[in-house]
Amino acid sequence: MTFNGIKQMASETKLPLHEAALVAELSETGNNPEETRAQLGEFLRVILEESEKQYGKVQETLTGLTGTNAKKVYDRGVLYHSPFTHVAIVASLSICESNASMGRVVACPTAGASGVIPGVFYALAKENEIPFDHLLPGYILASAIGNVIATKATLAGAAGGCQAEIGSAAAMAAGALAYLSGGDAEMVDSAAALVLKSLLGLVCDPVGGFVEVPCVKRNAIAVTAAISAAELALSGVSSVIPFDETVDAMRRIGRTLPMELRETGLGGLATTPTAKKAVDRILTRFQKS
Amino acid sequence: MSLLDVGGPVMIGPSSSHTLGALRIGRFGNYFLGKTPDKAEFFLHQSFGQTYMGHGTDRALLGGVMGFGDADRAVKNAFALALSRGLDFSFQQEDLGEVHPNTVKMLLYDGAMPQEIWASSVGAGMIRIIKINGVDCDLSGAYPTLILVNKDTPRALGMILEKIDANVANLYLRRINKLLAKALTIVELDSDLTLRSLLEIKSLSVIQEAYYVKSLSAPIQGKGGEGR
Structure with missing residues (x-):
């Protein structure tokens, strides 16, 4: 599946972009469009439920390195961002801190990057009061954008670094936001490409190998990047490099990343003095319990 | 990959490989026994x-061994449960x-x-069962699976296949011990076997041990944990 392929099918059949993605899915996997739509709807429902439930809450995470950040940002309220982006940031932190405390999440596209999509969709539901049925086409399209990346490259940090997880999540969120805001196919392409280009090369270097530092806060920063990219694209700013080619570049970059920077905990932030001290502290605490 | 692989699944965090995959491995153990064991020993590589x-x-x-589903909140309280x-x-x-x-x-x-x-x-919540009671195998757990230790004699396989009333997706055969004339037969099916089958x-006279393991993607029966 390529994004160009979906765009072409949409223009030939006069179908909306997300419907074209469902048809492309049918022709590639044989999956029934109505069943796919219903199942994706279930995933979106869980995302909105969990965002509502965990919003701004303190969580007791497995390592204790995170867990209070969503509440801090929620309590402080809007500073520089719009209320929309503020809600997106809080929802994103809330989901990721819930994930780190063995809460229920939707691994869209992965568990480690599971906060970006909820950020955008919960803000649309809560702040802009977009009803569920109008959000679902955006979730279908986000999944299709992710599937383009999975087909051409990878969604796994262990294979392609964090660009493949958070980068992909941000591209999916930006594309969906542009689409749900009335953007045409070229705007969706640009929104996804613009944010992915900004996150290319991002490495996967979590402290101790655990899904907490820097993953939780990276989700929150990425959701603002996704919103920025959608805003640029909707204003008519186009990406010079189209989305499909950006994904090809991501694949090539991922292949040249050394093993130390692909979810092994052996490079980058994971090897800083503070990270090493934190891991020692965590392991001591585990041994006591 | 499909749209559903990207858009989901619903799971208990924090990691698809280290948490979801582990839960499914444990649940395979529960299905293999057909119940929650009295004791479970885990050796982690x-x-x-x-x-x-x-x-x-x-x-x-541990939650998996008790039969909990992929998104059961009770996993978090598995020790106490x-x-x-x-x-x-x-x-x-180890x-x-x-x-x-x-x-x-797992013992x-x-x-x-x-x-x-x-x-x-092996990533994205997918698992491989690689050894059962000392015999190498390669199972995904995604299919209803029949695991048989049978006599390594002519027509044994034919007798087994004759009785299977579901479509066979994958079939594996391996000799365990030539001297004892023992073989392992693993049959992955597209749908559940009937109880009669x-x-x-x-x-069957050629069957020495038989285990039937339902698919890991089958709906969870009973109440599982308490947190759903």
């Missing part, structure tokens, strides 16, 4: 062994040799003799 506490791999394995259900458990690190970094050996007791299952979590297979 490499990455599983080094990071299991920070990923909740231990709670996930295991104790209250009389399930004794232990975790330790070098399991040349296997995937995320591999676990599951229902009575004195344990069932020994080796399994790897299973009983007929179990009563």
Whole structure:
């Protein structure tokens, strides 16, 4: 599946972009469009439920390195961002801190990057009061954008670094936001490409190998990047490099990343003095319990 | 990949490889026994062994052994729930040799003799069962699976296949011991066997041991944990 392929099918059949993605899915996997739509709807429902439930809450995470950040940002309220982006940031932190405390999440596209999509969709539901049925086409399209990346490259940090997880999540969120805001196919392409280009090369270097530092806060920063990219694209700013080619570049970059920077905990932030001290502290605490 | 692989699944965090995969491995053990064991001993290899506490791999394995589903909130409280259900458990690190970094050996007791299952979590929540009671295999757990130890004699396979009333997706055969004339037959099916078919297979003269493991993606029966 390529994004160009979906765009072409949409223009030939006069179908909306997300419907074209469902048809492309049918022709590639044989999956029934109505069943796919219903199942994706279930995933979106869980995302909105969990965002509502965990919003701004303190969580007791497995390592204790995170867990209070969503509440801090929620309590402080809007500073520089719009209320929309503020809600997106809080929802994103809330989901990721819930994930780190063995809460229920939707691994869209992965568990480690599971906060970006909820950020955008919960803000649309809560702040802009977009009803569920109008959000679902955006979730279908986000999944299709992710599937383009999975087909051409990878969604796994262990294979392609964090660009493949958070980068992909941000591209999916930006594309969906542009689409749900009335953007045409070229705007969706640009929104996804613009944010992915900004996150290319991002490495996967979590402290101790655990899904907490820097993953939780990276989700929150990425959701603002996704919103920025959608805003640029909707204003008519186009990406010079189209989305499909950006994904090809991501694949090539991922292949040249050394093993130390692909979810092994052996490079980058994971090897800083503070990270090493934190891991020692965590392991001591585990041994006591 | 499909749209559904990207848009989901719903799971208990924090990691699809270290938590979801572990939960599914444990659940395979539950389905293999057909019940929650009295005692479960887990031996964790490499990455599983080094990071299991920070990923909740231990709670996930234990929750799985109790039959909890992929998104059951009770996984978080698996230690307390295991104790209250009389399930004794232990975790330790062990070098399991040349296997995937995320591999676990499980000894599951229902009575004195344990069932020994080796399994790897290979990414995105997918698992491979690589050894059962000392015999190498390669199962995904995604299909209803019939695992048979049978006499290594002519027409044994034909007799088994004759009784199977579901479509066969994959079929594996391996000789366990030529001297004892024992063979392993693993049949992955597209749909569940009828009880009648299973009983007929179990009563065949060539069958020495028979296990029927339902698909990991089958709907969870009973109440599972308490947190759904």
